[in-house]
Amino acid sequence: MAERIMMKGNEAFAEGAIKAGCHFFFGYPITPQNEIPEYMSRRMPEVGGTFIQAESEVSAINMVYGAGGAGARAMTSSSSPGVSLKQEGISYIAAAEVPCVIVNVARGGPGLGGLTPSQADYFQAVKGGGHGDYHMVVFAPASVQEIIDLMYEAFVTADKYRTPVMVLADGLLGQMMEPVVLRDWEDLQIPEKPWATTGMVSGKPQSVINSLGLAPEELENLNLRLQKKYRTIEENGVRYEEDGVEDAELIIVAYGTSARVSKSAIAKARAEGKKVGLFRPITLWPFPSKRLAELAEAGKRFMAVEMSAGQMIEDVKLAVNGKTEVEFYGRYNGAIPSVTEVYQAIIKSFDNREVQK
Amino acid sequence: MTLEAIFAGFGGQGVMLIGQLLAYAGMYEGKQVSWFPSYGPEMRGGTANCSVVVSDEPVGSPVISEPNLLVAMNRPSLEKFEPMVKSGGMLFYNSSLIHITPKRTDIEVIPIPANDIAAELGNAKVANMVVMGAILKKTGIVDLETVISVLKKTMTGNKAKLIALNQQALEKGMELVG
Amino acid sequence: MKQVFGYPESLQTRPNHYCPGCTHGIIHRLVAEAIDELQVREKAIAVAPVGCAVLAYNYFNCDAQQAAHGRAPAVATGIKRALPDRIVFTYQGDGDLASIGMAEIVHAANRGENITVIFVNNAIYGMTGGQMAPTTLPGQKTTTSPYGRDTATTGYPIQVCEMLSTLKAPAFIARVSVHDPKNVLKAKEAIKKAFEYQVNGKGFTLVEVLSTCPTNWGMTPVEALKWLENNMIPAFPLGTFRSLEEVSK
Numbered sequence: 001m002a003e004r005i006m007m008k009g010n011e012a013f014a015e016g017a018i019k020a021g022c023h024f025f026f027g028y029p030i031t032p033q034n035e036i037p038e039y040m041s042r043r044m045p046e047v048g049g050t051f052i053q054a055e056s057e058v059s060a061i062n063m064v065y066g067a068g069g070a071g072a073r074a075m076t077s078s079s080s081p082g083v084s085l086k087q088e089g090i091s092y093i094a095a096a097e098v099p100c101v102i103v104n105v106a107r108g109g110p111g112l113g114g115l116t117p118s119q120a121d122y123f124q125a126v127k128g129g130g131h132g133d134y135h136m137v138v139f140a141p142a143s144v145q146e147i148i149d150l151m152y153e154a155f156v157t158a159d160k161y162r163t164p165v166m167v168l169a170d171g172l173l174g175q176m177m178e179p180v181v182l183r184d185w186e187d188l189q190i191p192e193k194p195w196a197t198t199g200m201v202s203g204k205p206q207s208v209i210n211s212l213g214l215a216p217e218e219l220e221n222l223n224l225r226l227q228k229k230y231r232t233i234e235e236n237g238v239r240y241e242e243d244g245v246e247d248a249e250l251i252i253v254a255y256g257t258s259a260r261v262s263k264s265a266i267a268k269a270r271a272e273g274k275k276v277g278l279f280r281p282i283t284l285w286p287f288p289s290k291r292l293a294e295l296a297e298a299g300k301r302f303m304a305v306e307m308s309a310g311q312m313i314e315d316v317k318l319a320v321n322g323k324t325e326v327e328f329y330g331r332y333n334g335a336i337p338s339v340t341e342v343y344q345a346i347i348k349s350f351d352n353r354e355v356q357k
Numbered sequence: 358m359t360l361e362a363i364f365a366g367f368g369g370q371g372v373m374l375i376g377q378l379l380a381y382a383g384m385y386e387g388k389q390v391s392w393f394p395s396y397g398p399e400m401r402g403g404t405a406n407c408s409v410v411v412s413d414e415p416v417g418s419p420v421i422s423e424p425n426l427l428v429a430m431n432r433p434s435l436e437k438f439e440p441m442v443k444s445g446g447m448l449f450y451n452s453s454l455i456h457i458t459p460k461r462t463d464i465e466v467i468p469i470p471a472n473d474i475a476a477e478l479g480n481a482k483v484a485n486m487v488v489m490g491a492i493l494k495k496t497g498i499v500d501l502e503t504v505i506s507v508l509k510k511t512m513t514g515n516k517a518k519l520i521a522l523n524q525q526a527l528e529k530g531m532e533l534v535g
Numbered sequence: 536m537k538q539v540f541g542y543p544e545s546l547q548t549r550p551n552h553y554c555p556g557c558t559h560g561i562i563h564r565l566v567a568e569a570i571d572e573l574q575v576r577e578k579a580i581a582v583a584p585v586g587c588a589v590l591a592y593n594y595f596n597c598d599a600q601q602a603a604h605g606r607a608p609a610v611a612t613g614i615k616r617a618l619p620d621r622i623v624f625t626y627q628g629d630g631d632l633a634s635i636g637m638a639e640i641v642h643a644a645n646r647g648e649n650i651t652v653i654f655v656n657n658a659i660y661g662m663t664g665g666q667m668a669p670t671t672l673p674g675q676k677t678t679t680s681p682y683g684r685d686t687a688t689t690g691y692p693i694q695v696c697e698m699l700s701t702l703k704a705p706a707f708i709a710r711v712s713v714h715d716p717k718n719v720l721k722a723k724e725a726i727k728k729a730f731e732y733q734v735n736g737k738g739f740t741l742v743e744v745l746s747t748c749p750t751n752w753g754m755t756p757v758e759a760l761k762w763l764e765n766n767m768i769p770a771f772p773l774g775t776f777r778s779l780e781e782v783s784k
Binding site: 024026050052054055056058059060062063064065066067068069070071072074088089092096197198199200201202206207208209210211212 | 576577578579580582583589590592596597598599600601602603606609610611612613614615616617618621638639641642646
């Protein structure tokens, strides 16, 4: 087995990106993700890359737009209020089809909010955030190792589909340490990017990175192309993990930190004979709706566990489409549900079921 | 076995450090581990704490709601976390600085005069290592040798000369509960 | 037959959309000539703004990225850092650069990014229909200062060159005008110099070009050129504000 080293989640975002061939980082300080720019400022010179502490999150995302448009693997990272500031840039990047990666180590909101972990940026990440009909691919890691692995996936996906990709975590994942194995990816070939603005050297036709479509049909064509791409990603890009769903009566649907907490709570409830399983979306967009629909068809009940007032649950309900019950347990912005609380919510769900019978 | 520990104290008492030390040692022994700190403004002085899980199984929640081991290096930490300790769990508290007695009777309460012993060793900063020694002896979760090898890996340069002192503190702590 | 006049290679041979009498066309040409003369067209990457020059990528015969309003210097930073041997320039108006994009321009200048900024100042928002700009003159009527710009509540025109010249990093900062042939030639000289600086890796360069907007000023093209000369030049003195060569003297 390769050597395990201890790493903080935030450092894993940074090293994971470098291992994935990202040599351009543009960021701005905000808690709880500061270890990412700090790590990058140290590491980028070592690998011949570029680190810029931008004047704002707005500038940082636009530097990513420039570098990504010029063909580089580029990224930025921030936390919730800072990611709000990046939305204009993300919309442009999605429209101009520039591959790049955005990390959100989310914290509680709305407004300035707090510094503690939160999952309340789900809507912003998967439903748009910026203006216009666009999507980002959104990955949700649940461990430090998965952060490393998904950073690679994120850059590959971004290049493959010419799309912005978000890796959405929260302050807990950013701050925690776990052992990881660092891999040198074998297929680290950055694909040819003939569309990139690298100059009209040796007769290369003009490349224009653009999101403007003044003529209605021109803009509609751009949107039709984007939507076609999104359908392809939905077809091929869904990722999820299941644990004990086959015999489960109740399935907890949770991602990231909530999934970690739920896993422990489920183990506790299982030990008491409760038939409960875990369904963990790894891509939040595209959402694993098809699989959830199958599970609903098989009669499973669901409970969404989130660190928000209930955002992902809307996608769960859409997938389940009224076939079975979808419950919710959440702690709002900034509070992490405890194992005990989630366990009690599971027990209560089973008890209510008994009463109904 | 799964150890779910909370280490708590003032900033500067080295609770984050011994939490990390335990996590690293667990990792080097091939176990599954996680370390999660309290963070944000509270780390600029005031109280600090971290949660450490060391297990033979993959770690579920890195946030611990019912620790089976608590280290309280000061009184506010004892008062805050004592009620959370799982029945049958262990509570190590720094009796040099905490002059109240824990109330719980369903857990094993282990007073450690950590600062006094550290002072005897000539450096108040190793109070945390005294507690660490006691934990090693009581739980057997990782070996002393592993912990010392972690210290050797991490304390380099100027700090290397402090390894012997830290080892002494660890051994003192082990003797105390032996 | 000998051709005596034509398009510079760095301009595409398509008619532009600018209003009659607007000086954007002249400025585009000067930029294109400078790029041609320095033989860097194949290496040039333009960053288009939001504003009248949003479609600049249709006119410059080089690669281009279109930036969000005010963000061109940040986009150019990203491109230049990824491709340091390419010649990267932004083409921005006064609303874009001196209002919504003030942070981006100041910090790109302060980092000494090795890019060239062509800053077209016509004292008004052209594309959106003639609203007040940060460079609108005191008393000047616009659609959002219908009684004339009131300095008591809206402040004074921002002098971008002077402001950026307080920074240490920039290599070349100059203000020129295109209201008559003599000044057009001077403008060309300054623009070429700015690109030359970039080619030689000297750092941040900016040329502010005083320009007209006959449509939104409500004037004929000739009146507009006169108005520029009589009103804008006193408010925005022409000259070189920063030149590394002069500093070193």
